[in-house]
Amino acid sequence: MIPVNEPLLNGNEKKYLNECIDTGWISSEGPFITRFEHEMSAYVGRKYAVAVTNGTAALEMAIVALDIQAGDEVIMPSFTIISCAQAVVKAGAIPVLVDSEYDSFNMCVEQIEAKITKKTKAIMIVHIYGLPVDIDPILKLAKKYDLRVIEDAAEMHGQTYNNKKCGSFGGISIFSFYPNKHITTGEGGMILTDDENIYNRCKSLRNLGFSSDSSKRFIHEELGWNLRMTNLQAALGVAQLERIEECVEKKRWIGNLYQELLKDIEGINLPIKSKKFSENIYWVFAITLKDEHSKTAQQVMKELGAKGIGTRPFFYPMHQQPVFKKMNLFQNESYPNAEKLYENGFYIPSGLALSEQEILEVVMAMREIL
Known part of the structure; x- marks a missing residue:
């Protein structure tokens, strides 16, 4: 795993x-x-x-x-x-x-x-x-x-x-x-x-x-x-x-390698590399499925798990949380992007101990599934 x-x-x-x-x-x-x-x-x-x-x-x-x-x-x-x-x-x-x-x-x-x-x-x-x-x-x-x-x-x-x-x-x-x-x-x-x-x-x-x-x-x-x-x-x-700068460098190396190896897979959105005020630090490597993709994020995560690849879903929006609904918070509120991010999003292994060989195994599994 x-x-x-x-x-x-x-x-x-x-x-x-x-x-x-x-x-x-x-x-x-x-x-x-x-x-x-x-x-x-x-x-x-x-x-x-x-x-x-x-x-x-x-x-x-x-x-x-x-x-x-x-x-x-x-x-x-x-x-x-x-x-x-x-x-x-x-x-x-x-x-x-x-x-x-x-x-x-x-x-x-x-x-x-x-x-x-x-x-x-x-x-x-x-x-x-x-x-x-x-x-x-x-x-x-x-x-x-x-x-x-x-x-x-x-x-x-x-x-x-x-x-x-x-x-x-x-x-x-x-x-x-x-x-x-x-x-x-x-x-x-x-x-x-x-x-x-x-x-x-x-x-x-x-x-x-x-x-x-x-x-x-x-x-x-x-x-x-x-x-x-x-x-x-x-x-x-x-x-x-003491090693924070080394960690930041490793995270960006992981993110940039994934960007290169996954860029030609159709049907997915890779995280954006930068904004005018910052370069992505890739705390996690977060992916969203495009609307036309035949699979759901839950299906993809399940299939990756069967191949020994750990994943996590995106955050579940606050306005949809059952605990807050019970409190009558956020009644009749809708935030389409938040809802869609949860439905289409997941992230793949990107911890600091991740090796290049493990990245290649993740990419191979992603290709087979997607």
């Missing part, structure tokens, strides 16, 4: 993990936490970073840290992972959706302004699959209407927008370090900001709402979570971050 993703752990991961074990620093109090936060914020170009348990937790904490409350509206794409909408709904706020571009998979920026109301508090930018959202127009809208911007850069480690690192935009940004990301800590996430007040609040929220004042250690002004990353996880993150 060629998995859809396999992480690459061939740097200093073992060395740093052994250091944690040898020193006994395995909890969230260990020195790799601060090191990972400092090195990640420096790499991205942010002043502050707060390491947490996962990217979903980072989103939920970001919503609270920005004082987004019940009844507030947050504009976001329908085509995304449920974590984004879930973070808003759990805060009692209302996700307001826009459709996505069919070729780039990213939110339709031109639809945002029409969705802004007096209740709108923030815009959530979510970069999908390899290319960033066109950020500048969103920042202009945010300034015009005095809105917060949350940047979900979970899939964008090492990517840039107009030569500036993704994860450095808006009032607050988040990363995920799940095993399929360019940097992994097994599970893990991070919040980044340039606002010292937001930073201090996130540190408190991460740690049960403890005060930074040691004399008031067990006196709590608000409820937080236990979202602390362990020193073991952070040790992995430090080792992974």
Whole structure:
């Protein structure tokens, strides 16, 4: 079986993990936490970073840290992972959706302004699959209407927008370090900001709402979570971050090789290589079937699986999620591109441990099936 993703752990991961074990620093109090936060914020170009348990937790904490409350509206794409909408709904706020571009998979920026109301508090930018959202127009809208911007850069480690690192935009940004990301800590996430007040609040929220004042250690002004990353996880993150540029280069090599080897297969759309503001980082190699294709994406994935090729479907749109329908959200709303992307889309193996021979096997299977 060629998995859809396999992480690459061939740097200093073992060395740093052994250091944690040898020193006994395995909890969230260990020195790799601060090191990972400092090195990640420096790499991205942010002043502050707060390491947490996962990217979903980072989103939920970001919503609270920005004082987004019940009844507030947050504009976001329908085509995304449920974590984004879930973070808003759990805060009692209302996700307001826009459709996505069919070729780039990213939110339709031109639809945002029409969705802004007096209740709108923030815009959530979510970069999908390899290319960033066109950020500048969103920042202009945010300034015009005095809105917060949350940047979900979970899939964008090492990517840039107009030569500036993704994860450095808006009032607050988040990363995920799940095993399929360019940097992994097994599970893990991070919040980044340039606002010292937001930073201090996130540190408190991460740690049960403890005060930074040691004399008031067990006196709590608000409820937080236990979202602390362990020193073991952070040790992995430090080792992974040391090789980030190498990882970006490998991802683009995988993407460009697939582009060359699959370009003459009729009936499929390959991911676009670049936009005016960025070159594709190919977090995943995402394919859509053309409308005239005789097979469905589900059929193709099943047949690839029978040949030992791992795949994943695209995101299921937020406005079609059963859990949100039960809440009477998104009634009678339709986002055609989001719906079509789910129906026609899937991605093939593209993890950092993927070899050239494995790529050739994937391509051979794709040719036989398509």
